[in-house]
Amino acid sequence: MAQPQFLIIALDGGAATGKSSTSRGVAQQHNLLHVDTGTHYRALTLACLDAAVAPAPSPDLVTLLQELELGCQVREREASITLNGRAPALTELRSEEVNALVSRYAALPDVRDAVKAYQRSLADVARQKGFDGLIMDGRDIGTVIFPDADLKIFLFADERTRSERRAAEGQVDAIGDRDKADQQRKIAPLQAASDAHRVDTGDLSLEEVIAHVSRLITETRNAKEA
Template sequence: MPALSSEFKIIAIDGGAAVGKSSTSKGLAERLDLMHVDTGAHYRTITFALLATGASPEDDLQDTLAALDLKTHLDRRTARLCIDGRVPTEVEIRSPEVNASVSKFAAIPAVRQSLFEYQRNQANVGREEGFRGLIMEGRDIGSIIFPDAQHRFFLEADEATRAARRAKEGQTDSIADRDKMDKARKTAPLVCPEGAIRVDTGPRSLEEVIEHIINLIGTGNTSD
């Protein structure tokens, strides 16, 4: 394990669909004693909750969003979004219905704003829970949520590799469509943050990606 300083560290992991953000972030969290936060799961969870109310992306969602009670449930080292006292299951937030709607809801400024302070506050949760730092994954972590994070990485892989990963997971969402919507939205689009380190996960195994990032963190290098 590299010698992280006593200062609470924040590591931002961004990238498109199926580039390996979650598996990489979870592996890093285990190796570096960090709290793990998956903001993609946040948007899936809030999409699940909104669909349950009968809401659609075309609706005025201000009042519905304001009525949602957002809390954090810690599952070992992973912080999960709890809405109105319930943490939806992985099956529920990765259903075809959620897959078809999550990018549409995530593009709505009111939805992103409703999660902004909650996501920023996860650093405080990590400190209170005694972790050495926080690793947060998503599509706007290094650009919007924690632009001053000590370490910012942008994971990428070719579309064929990502499609094969999704198929192996049994997921039905379209990689190309998700990327197009996430990059085109006006609020917090998917971009590689200026100064972030690009990491190509395509030719590397999961363990190689984790080791590569740990080495970059430990040496302070700023290139892949």
């Protein structure tokens, strides 16, 4: 049986729109490597906080980023970032302090430059590991990281629904403030690519969103292999 064509899928959206949960679901169905780029910025935010480096351009920030070796740890279908050989714990990445500051650090050009090449290199990791594709979720995947992705999807939902989702997860996250910061930053702002499929997840269950995205992936693969 012929090997399926390798697909790169860009899945973007704001906080608590269901990006990571959806990506994990379709990764299982389509043998994709899943990359949650939000954890990359959270990991760098954590590193900056640990080193007492403020969320502003500075020589200290540049030095810290230069000293960090970004690596990848693949378990099942999940690719996790490592900093100098260590993968931060999820509880660290989702702490209230990181939630409050991640958008400010992610808006810094030096921080975004530090992860851009790393994120693009993960497509090669997926190929080397024998996956049939890569699904990467974030806020600028279809516009900056993989502008030529085989499939682009943009998830959105109203602020109230997303705030309720975060609360149900036991997390404190200022959704409105995060949106404003993500949309207004000068470098790689949150926006849908012009050719992205827009999906409103507000009134859909996770299973319904996964099914919809899964159909889009199947259609994309069938078109490429026709």
